[in-house]
Amino acid sequence: MLEFWATWCGYCANEAAFVDKIGQELGPKGLVLLAIDVGESKKTVKKYLEQHPRNCKIVLMEDTNLAAMYQATVYPIYVVIDRDGNIAGTQRGAGGEEALRRLIARAGIGSADDDADTAGN
DSSP states (O other), rough: OOOEEEOOHHHHHHHHHHHHHHHHHHGGGGGOOOEESSSOOOOHHHHHHHHOSSSSSEEEEEGGOOHTTTTTOOEEEEEEEEOOOOOEEEEEOOOOOOHHHHHHHHHTTTSSSHHHHHHHH
């Protein structure tokens, strides 16, 4: 899952705790969470994260053009990519924890089907 965010985004800050919680909870089931800061300097992001730590991988825009590829123009934006590399769903703007969990479930991560798939491994 890609999360596009910015340090100045209040909605992003409000959702960060449960986004990280979902990332940790579903990581063993295959969810990879990348929080992509859009358009800010490494110094700004580092200072922000010192006061508001995250439990996921942080990607800086200077390292990628992902925001342009996914037309990230409002924040936060969540893009869930399934195991085959296809976009399973996108959520533009804050929607709360349950909305995000439903979005992730569309990719088959954390669902009953996913549990059955991993039980035999």
